[in-house]
Amino acid sequence: MNQPIVFIDGDQGTTGLQIHTRLSGRTDLRLFTLPDVERKDPRRRAEAINAADVAILCLPDEPAREAVGAITNPSVRVIDASSAHRTQEGWVYGFPELDLGQAERIAHAKRVSNPGCYPTGAIALLWPLVKAGLIPADYPISVHAVSGYSGAGRAGIDLYEAPGSAAAPAFQVYGLGLSHKHVPEIQHHAGLSQRPFFVPAYGAFRQGIVLTIPLQLRLLPSGVNAKRLHESLLRHYEESSHVQVMSPEWAAATTHLDPEALNDSNELRLAVFSNEAHGQVLLAAVFDNLGKGASGAAMQNLDLMLRAM
Missing domain, CATH: 3.40.50.720 (NAD(P)-binding Rossmann-like Domain)
Known part of the structure; x- marks a missing residue:
């Protein structure tokens, strides 16, 4: 050929x-x-x-x-x-x-x-759990994400790397009109019946993303907990060569997430953090916005x- x-x-x-x-x-x-x-x-x-x-x-x-x-x-x-x-x-x-x-x-x-870069992490976390019935399709989803400034394209790179870049902000939240173009993509491919909140931000680093989605266990179906959420993600990605679902032990020992941890790779790292006493779970994804994103x-x-x- x-x-x-x-x-x-x-x-x-x-x-x-x-x-x-x-x-x-x-x-x-x-x-x-x-x-x-x-x-x-x-x-x-x-x-x-x-x-x-x-x-x-x-x-x-x-x-x-x-x-x-x-x-x-x-x-x-x-x-x-x-x-x-x-x-x-x-x-x-x-x-x-x-x-x-x-x-x-x-x-x-x-x-x-x-x-899209942000939807990659959000959909990877949400769709397997919505499909499995562990997260209701009408759950009031909020997605919070911080990306490297390269996510803004050439304008972001110029702001942080061109002469005078010392004045660039260390951190900036944007999309405050709640109409970011990634929202329909997240809703559609995550199987959500309601429009999710999406709150993006840029940090003063070139590339990498940390994306998190908070969940209240009291709003999920009876019997759903962090263990079941983790097991569902693990089953969904068990044969995936580019998606890592971190163990509960890893999550319990982790005190921070580095958005640059998987830079220059095509890997996507997913984790489930929880505080069962408070009835709260945090879904998290780390990946390179220029790589897997x-x-x-x-x-x-x-x-x-x-x-x-």
Whole structure:
């Protein structure tokens, strides 16, 4: 078989650069990007995407929709790293660990929507527990997350790394209008019937995420406790090579979570913390927003798709 052509549209952005770096040394494919003078030429972009076996879109939402609209070659397969198609019918959600068979669906899909960074952690924690009936679909979910500033893209990197960055805030909560674009994605793929609260923040570190979801045991079905929640997550991910479900002993001995602990990896670490005396549980996820939360996930999806070609 000829080497498949992989075209990155938007390889100068944060995610695109990471994907380009990860693919640049590979010999099982031909990597193609447009030169600087052609990146904003709609005709050349359309030609490039239609000549590809797999196109990876690292673009803002509207340009991503335009790129998909320019596809006339029915053989072209797409991984879209934007949020444009994550809840759209006809697109396969690119989280291979979502369910049994999801990796196979990704492998044979024409259109794959790469998950958002924050939704990766929230959905990984919530969906197995909602599906198992341990968390009601209408539970008043609150998701709190802190990401490295690279999560804001080039603007965030410039704020913290360009001249004058000493004045950048050490910590900032945002999304205070409660309309963050990741909320519909979390609700949809976590199986929630009610819109969750989502409170994101950036810290003064480049990459990495800690995401937490508090639960009140009195609001969960009778008999649900931290042990059952942990066991359900463990069963769901027992055959997953990139998701670690930490033991109750690990959780009991852990006094803090480092958002940078899994940087430069495609790993996702999940844990269940609890205080049974107070009837409270805290679900937690740690991962790299540029790894499992973006380019790492895209590579995982790409490899699944290439193996099926």
